[in-house]
Amino acid sequence: MIKNLINIVLILAFVAVIVFLDVPGVQNVLNLRKDIASQKEIFIQAQTLGDKLEKLTKSYEENKDSVEKSNYILPSDEEVATLTVQFEALAFEQGLVLEKIEFTTLKQEITIREGESQPPPPNYQILNVTTKLAGTYPALKNFLRAVEENIRLMDVDSINFSVSSEETPEIFDFDLSLNTYYQ
């Protein structure tokens, strides 16, 4: 009778250990392994990102001069004063007379995409420059080449020219409209 009772107690104890200790323990181990696997993945991603960032930082440090130059190509402001000086210098170097220069800020058309309440800010702004120049046709061509290669990016939009007077057929009046950019 006592032996049977001991057996029942032992079986109950065995079941209790299995149910209350071993099963939750296995469950915990499985959960921990799952957590470790996900954390390892996060670690690998962080490490890969870190390596990439390190390379990018190195590349940035090596090309800092070029990055600085990009500020001249696309400045953060209209910089009308600098532009005026640049145009005067460009015209003078090519033998053209800069008779007039005007600046107008152009508004960019931005479309609102579906699901967006506000349009995204434009990546850059456009400053339109209209100039009146006088000089020879070869001088205009050289001026255009200089504008194309100017450090501050400029795109000519329209060119009109006509002979200044019949007495001097080699001298033309040029009307140039061009766009330059800033952020």
Place this chain on the structure above:
Amino acid sequence: MALVILSLLFYGGLFLYQSNLKKNLENIKNEIINLTNSRNPATEKIIVDVDKRVSLLKDLFTNHFYWSDLFKKVEELAIPEVYFSKAKFSISLGKVEASLEGNTNTYTDLARQIVSFQEEPLVEKVQVSGISLAEEKGVKFTLSVIFSKNILLRKIND
């Protein structure tokens, strides 16, 4: 009895294994924190900004206009007997529109000039108007030429 001892031993083993796993998890979490802390958000922001700027510049340079190429082409296409005294060039709807007022000695020269423009692959349309005898000498005319916008663009390397 043996089963109870075995299940207790199994639990002991599980407990040790669990502690080990917890320590491992903690180590990995610490390493992630260390990696995150070693990053420099200020430099990263600069890099992101530079990347955006480079993309923007690439886009702007892809669409950068080289008007000197257009003038070179017009010079190639202009026949020596023609003199252009007035010209208008503008960009409209993705095309380059040119209006050229000129003089030439004969109608044949004008016809040669028209054909010269028409045979150019980058020219999409040629129209002539205002053909009349000039007051002094020769024939005056206005040529309207539509060029493909590609005439202003150059291929850039990546």
